[in-house]
Amino acid sequence: MRSQLSLSDEDQSEHPKTAAWWWRTLPEFDDSGQFKEDISAAAGGLSPRLKLLREMQRLAFISMEGLDLLRLKLTSYKAGDLWVPVGGIKKTDMDIPPVITLLLIGLTGSGKSSLVNFMYSVLGRSGLIPFAQTSSQSTKFTTMLLEEHNVLRSMKSGFCVYDTRGLDCDKMDEGMEDVWSWMSDGVRHNQPCCRGSDDRGIGEYGEMMESIGRCANKYCKRRVNCVMVVADMEEACKDFSSGDLKHVEAINMIFHSPSIRRSNENPILILTHGDMLTAEERVETRLKLCESLGISETTGAYDIACLSESGILPEEGDPVSAFALTEAVYRSLLQSDRTHLPKRKFKDWVLAFASWVLCILSSFFAMLANFFSRFGDKRRRLKIS
Secondary structure: OOOOOOOOHHHHOOOOOOOOOHHHHOOOEOOOOOEOOOHHHOOOOOOHHHHHHHHHHHHHHHHHHHHHHHHHHHHOOOOOOOOOOOOOOOHHHEOOOOOEEEEEEEEOOOOHHHHHHHHHHHHOOOOOOOOOOOOOOOOOOHHHEOEEEOOOOOOOOOEEEEEOOOEOOOOHHHHHHHHHHHHHHOEOOOOEOOOOOOOOOOOHHHHHHHHHHHHHOOOOOEOOOEEEEEEEHHHHHHHHHHOOOHHHHHHHHHHOOHHHHHHOOOOEEEEEEOOOOOHHHHHHHHHHHHHHHOOOOOOOEEEEEOOOOOOOOOHHHOHHHHHHHHHHHHHHHHHHHOOOOEOOOHHHHHHHHHHHHHHHHHHHHHHHHHHHHHHHHHHHHHHHO
């Protein structure tokens, strides 16, 4: 989504260099926060770095006036509102779920829970109250469960966000099995996420997980409509600096997972970070990570500062991150509404049943052909001998 809101040069220089406008400390900008050179007249097009800086400028300018407008659109959103008619198919003929489900997936400690809390702060206007258990707060029980969040804190909300158990980059096979299960079978609130490497004793821990698993069945199962891959920019920066790309390769595995790609045209990449990285490190890390994932450095990822010492940042502290988060959620809903499939009619079920019967018959006759072929070869060998 591209807004046409713009500001004058005088307005643009009101906040030349603040914590929220961190990229303006880079050498491409002057003391007033403007580009030193006219990038619109750049010969041969803009470099990826300049494209990224221009994108950050866009988010900053729009965040001053566009945040409330976009937040209002999300507040009034209902599943299917962003669906576009294609091929003469009516909206009533589409299989649209009552609630759009956004799934957060990432490595352990990547900032998924902090991102959920930031969503509450920006969209639910709930301040700094932590609704999702962060890594420092969670126990070994809560980290095993999926958590459904209505970040708008409204019964009329048309979407929900699921906070998942983090994946271990040293045990990605186990984690990707969970991802496949979430994408194919759906997700429930308080659904246990136990893995083979967990300690599953019959003691208090095992009994508690079994009890929680039984209670989770009473919650509605959601079909995942869009995935947000959450990555810690500081960990990625360390990988690029050391040359050990363990975390980056794990993010790549998640982002290009066949189970995610099958239902998502392009997952949304959320880069979370605190205030430990310099402006240069943030820009270079994002460019390298987007290049390694094969996505656009401007529209394929969102840079969101939601990891502070207090856990999250209030929206007033960083309006750019607040707007970037809101736009990321809006784009996820837009993408979800454009991937709905038509409802199956009676003739579709008949054709599916007929195809299933034909597949069984073809498999049966193929087995008979294979059997008699082997039987005939055996008889010929006996005659020859």
